[in-house]
Structures are given as structure tokens and as C-alpha cells.
Amino acid sequence: MIAHMTTLPDAEKLYAELLRQVRPQVTPDTGVIGIMTGGAWLAERLHRELGIQQPLGVLDISFYRDDFDQTGLSRNVKPSQVPFDVQGRHVLLVDDVLHTGRTVRAAMNELFDYGRPGKIELAVLVDRGGRELPIAAQYRGGEFAVPNEHVLVLDRGDTGNFTLTLSDRHRERK
Amino acid sequence: MNNPQLNARGELQHLLSVEGLPRETLLHILATADSFVGLTDRDVKKVPLLRGKSVFNLFFENSTRTRTTFEIAAKRLSADVINLNINTSSTSKGESLLDTVDNLSAMHADMFIVRHASSGAPYQIARHVTPHPHLHVVNAGDGRHAHPTQGLLDLYTIRHYKKEFSQLSVAVIGDVLHSRVARSLIHGLTTLGVPDVRVIGPKTLLPAGVEQLGVKVFHDMNKGMAGVDVVAMLRLQNERMNGPLLPSAQEFFKSYGLTPEKLALAKPDAIVMHPGPMNRGVEIDSAVADGPSSVILPQVTFGIAVRMAVMSILAGN
DSSP, X not given: OOGGGGGOOOHHHHHHHHHHHHGXXXXXXXXXXXXXXXXXXXXXXXXXXXXXXXXXXXXXXXXXXXXXXXXXXXXXXXXOBOOSOOTTOEEEEEEEEXXXXXXXXXXXXXHHTTXXXXXXXXXXXXXXXXXXXXXXXXXXXXXXXXXXXXXXXXXXXXTSOEEEEEEOSOOOOO | OOOXXXXXXXXXXXXXXXXXXXXXXXXXXXXXXXHHHGXXXXXXXXXXXXXXXXXXXXXXXXXXXXXXXHHHHHHHTTOEEEEEEGGGSGGXXXXXXHHHHHHHHHTTOSEEEEEESSTTHHHHHHHXXXXXXXXXXXXXXXXXXXXXXXXXXXXXXXXXXXXXSTTOEEEEESXXXXXXXXXXXXXXXXXXXXXXXXXXXXXGGSOTTGGGGTOEEESOHHHHTTTOSEEEEOOOOHHHHTSTTOSOHHHHHHHHOBOHHXXXXXXXXXXXXOOSOOOBTTTBOHHHHTSTTBOHHHHHHHHHHHHHHHHHHHHHO
């Protein structure tokens, strides 16, 4: 446990803000895709509460990571599922925490292997800064600077409620 | 000596045989293959994992089918694939196996897929490349010993249709003696906790002491088939059909060929597997091979995903 744990924002409030921003920008035909694991939880709830008609998509970006040569393949790869036609569609990509931007880069590369989207937008619960790529989120629940060595993680409780936790362990690699 | 397949961190360094692989490693390969199966539904069927890596298919023994599946798997991972049909090249000029390997290592190979008529040849290569920790060896069939990716794709197929291993009865039928496929499958099944593994075949085509692999032995197929969930047929190699171990192919079919009548003794939802290429009318009746219980073609499709899983796990370790 580290000191600024107590200053972490309430994930439910961030979610409410994100939902407020996204609501006027989507249609039932928007393709909503969550990046596993935290982004998929968020996307699942956004998909439900926004009344999206297209089925929910999920991406596991393990096959597109740029650090494969350093870290190898994730121990826990799950199949990606994009159960709608991506071609020409407005796609809302959802992730829990935006940090270096590398995950989003990988997700976009994977998405293009399903087709050529009309437009991709990015919705994140938290923008924690520390970008290493020119990537920005169109919709953000909040901004919250976190020192580089810490990991900010979204958790989902038994009732589906979101919480954020901070840990000082190294980023989980395998 | 430690397990030559694992590196110092206990990760998979080479895939040489299913025997000796921990249960978690087998399950990790099968779970990873799940993610590759879905790629076939996409516009682009490739992922960039092995971009810039060179995979050498070293086939000291001909096998167009196995070589092709490895080649497709490597290409779907974006690797560069170089096929060497060694029968017709260096070794016929007298170059030794390990000299060939040294030359290819010097060309910065990242992975060798090795098929060899001698049991143990892939082990010898794996030992030889120890000074190159980023070089990985996959056994694509060595002599009578092992064919681990075939064993793994059989396990994947069984899990796909039967979900759990812990309640299954599996019958492996035919020429177990000469079959590297049978050995790899049996080791996998016992490692994953299948409680009832049976081998069925004539005495002349079962290895001595086969019971020590943890299997029940049947010479009467009608008894051995009773109530099984999975029927794994083996190929009867042409040279055995009229050799000293069997009276004739027709006799073999009578006793050990899988007909609809014999299949009816298995569970109603039993699946039938065959590693290919099939000898219709020798080990399997066409009515079964093309029938509703057959999962022989899905095996081929899953084989690509399983080989992709193996190569991507190896390349990352």
C-alpha cells in the first residue's frame, strides 16, 4: 500500500462522467469494443447503458504488443471477438487507463485486420499521463497523474461496481 | 540432465516431445491456440508476432502435409519461412546433420522445425544449439518416437468437443508400435488426467510393455470400443500392410478397421479422429471417415492454430 492511495478518485464517478460525454456521440449502430480486461468491463457497461444495437466487441491485444521480444507471449491470452462488420463503421474503443498509448496503438493495428473502420474514437476511464506515442482520448472520465513506476488498475466488484487501485509492483508482464 | 525442453526459468525452450511437459505447459498451449482459431474469420488472417523472424523447415524425411501446416502457421505469424528439403541437398553431398545446423544458425535462424527418420535427431539439434538461447527447435516427427504438435492438436480437438479431460474414455487404435502420433497422444492424455486410455491392436503392432504408459490393452476391438468417448485411429503404413507383422490389409480391416458397426459400440456422441493421411478401407471405413462422428478435417484446421501457439510461445521465451 502506498501513500497516495487515499487520493484516488472514485471510479464510479469517473464512469458517470465518461458516460455523460459519450452518450450524445454514439448511435445504436456504433461499434463498441473494449480492450481486455478492464476496458472490456467498461465497454460492457457502456454498451448496455447506451443501448447499442451492435453486439459488443472485445480485443486481447497480446498478438500486437510491441514488447513481445522483451516479455514473450502473455500467459493468459484470450480470444478477441469483433462480432460486427468493422468496415466503414464508427468504432468506440474503450480502455480503463490511458498511459503510454502503446496498448491503444496495438488495439488499432488489430482492429484494422478486421477491416477499415470509418472512424475510431477512444474512451478511457482515466488518463494518467506518461504518453510515449502521439495518442489522445476523445472521452475521458478524468485525469490523474500517476508516477511511472506505479500501476493503476481497474477492479470490478461482485455487484459490477468499479474501483481503482494503485500498486507499486512492476507492470504485469507475463 | 534437466528437461531439455525447458529453459532455466521453466519456460518452453524447444518442443521435442509431449512426454515430460508439465500439465500447465500443455494447458497453456491449448489455451493460446484458442485465440488463434478465431483469426480465420477476419479479413487479415495474420498477426505480426513473428515479424522479422526466420523459421526453417528442416525436413530430412518427406512430409508435404506436415511441412505445409507448419509453413502456413509460421506465415500467419508473419515469420519468413524457408523450406529445406534436405534429402535432395547437403546431406546427399555428405554434410553432417550438425554442420547443416551450424550453417543455418550462422544465417540467423530463429526456429528450426525438424522432421527426421531417426528418433532423437531433434534432441541432438536442440542440444547443439544451446549456445544460441534465442534459437528454438520444434520436433515435427522423429522416427517412431514423437510427433508432439500432432499429439497437441489431438488434445485440442478432444478438449474442443468434450470440454473436460477428467471423465473421458479414449481408445487409440491400430499400429501403435510404429506410431509416434500414438506415443505423443498417450502421454498427453495421461498428463491431463484422462482416467481411461485404451490401446487396441494386434499383438504384433503393440509395443512390448505398452501397459507401462498407463493404458489398458485390448486385442479384441469389440471389447475395447465399449463406451468410449473418443476414438483415435492410427494410420497403417503401407510397408506394414504386407510385411511379416500382418497377414494382409483386408485381414487388418476385418479385425481393426473402424466400421459403423464397431463405432456403434462407442458412446453415441463419440468423436472419431485420424492424423491423416487415411487409408480408406484399411484402418477406417469411408462411411465413418465421412460420417457425423468424424472430426478429421477440424483436426487439420485446429492443427494450424496449435502450431501457431507453439511457435509464438517458443519465440517469446
